Amino acid sequence: MTTAPDRLLRRLEWKLGRRLDGRLQGSYRTVWHGAGFDFTDLRAYTPEDDVRHIDWNVTARLDEPFVRQYTEDREMTSWLVIDRSASMRFGGGAGKESTAASLAVAIARLISQGGNRVGAILFDNQTHKIIPPRTGRDQILRITRDLTSSVTKKSDKTTDLAEMLRLAATTTARRRSLVFVMSDFIGEPGWDRPLAQLTHRHEVVVIRVVDPSELELPDLGLILVEDAETGEQLLVDTSDPLLRARLTEQVGAREDELADGMRRAGVDAHRITTDQDMLATLVDMVRRSGRRRR
Known part of the structure; x- marks a missing residue:
């Protein structure tokens, strides 16, 4: 009898074979090639x-910028750093956690x-x-099995994204690697500096997972909403135009703040809903990465 993780992997393998073979042939080597540099x-x-x-050091001595050239090893080491905190369990349809898990398994496959090596860091x-x-x-x-397993109960605090990224930096310190960071980036501020430190050492691909209702509040009338991170509940009228205007303004400010943090960290985040x-x-993400490198 096959298990749920095995069924998920088989389903994704079938989809990968039908839709990605030939379209991304070798692209992960030429676009995401950050591992194993000599x-x-x-x-x-x-430019x-x-x-x-x-x-x-060389640039300072010669008063002219110089870059290091590397030869890529045949073997690539990749890491999946995945946020599994309470806020990732929010969302309609498959939900953010399920979306991140499916994308992570597809990327790993x-x-x-x-023969490239893949590891994972699962954080809540x-x-x-x-x-x-x-x-x-x-x-x-x-x-796949660990990504589809149950997680711990809710905490009474928001996610410490900086701690997740510091853990990733410590775990992957031995060898330059290709690191995928998957999160909704809902949590404590101050994550941009450890993310910048991670990108200084590794090739980092940031994937921000978002539910559409987090970007635009649906008009559902009077509803009870709950903070996924802390469990705090509040009764709100989603039809109230003043409330909707305030939330739209807050969403815009949050998007600007996230974009600023990504710029400070030196990365371009891929946002998926x-x-x-x-x-x-996945196809679009690889092609966008390829265009940026050229």
């Missing part, structure tokens, strides 16, 4: 270069082709789990 040489900086590869308010990187389908199945086609999103 330093080989220095050369003068050009197309990634500023993270500037050798500042894609990256694992060719109270606990975390580290799955060391390994190769093979059994590893992907293990990640729970009502999007997951595999179409």
Whole structure:
């Protein structure tokens, strides 16, 4: 008898085979190639270069910017850093947690082709789990099993995203890797600095998972709403135009704040919503990354 994780992996493998084979052939190597770099040489900086590869010591000595050149190892090590806090369980349809899990498994399956290693860090308010990187389908199945397992009860505090990112930096410190960070980025402020430190060491792909109702409040009349992180409840009238205007203003301010934080960290976040086609999103994400590198 097959288990739920095995069924999920088989379903995603079938979809990947039908819709991604040929369309992303080799793209994860040329677009997401941040793992296993060996330093080989220095050369003068050009405007197309990634500023993270500037050798500042050499630049200061010669008074001219120089970048490090690397040779990529044949084996890639990748990490999935996944926020499993209470706010990720919110959402209509599949919900944010399920959307992140499905996308994470699809990415792991894609990256694992060719013998590349994949590991995972699963984080919530109270606990975390580290799955060391390994190769093979059994590893992907293990990640799938842990992603679809139940999580701990709600905490009385918001998510410490900075702690999640510091944990990721500590866990992945041994070797330069390709790191996917998946979160709704609902939590305590101050996550931009540890994210910047993570991007200084690794190739980082940030995926922000959002439910459409978090961007635009649906008109449902009088409803009871609950803070997914703290459990605090409040009765609100979603038809009230003043309330809707205030929420729209707050959403705009929050989006601006998140964008500023991502800029300070030096990353471009991919925003996906729970009502999007997951595999179409994956294709678009790879193509967007490729255009930025060119």
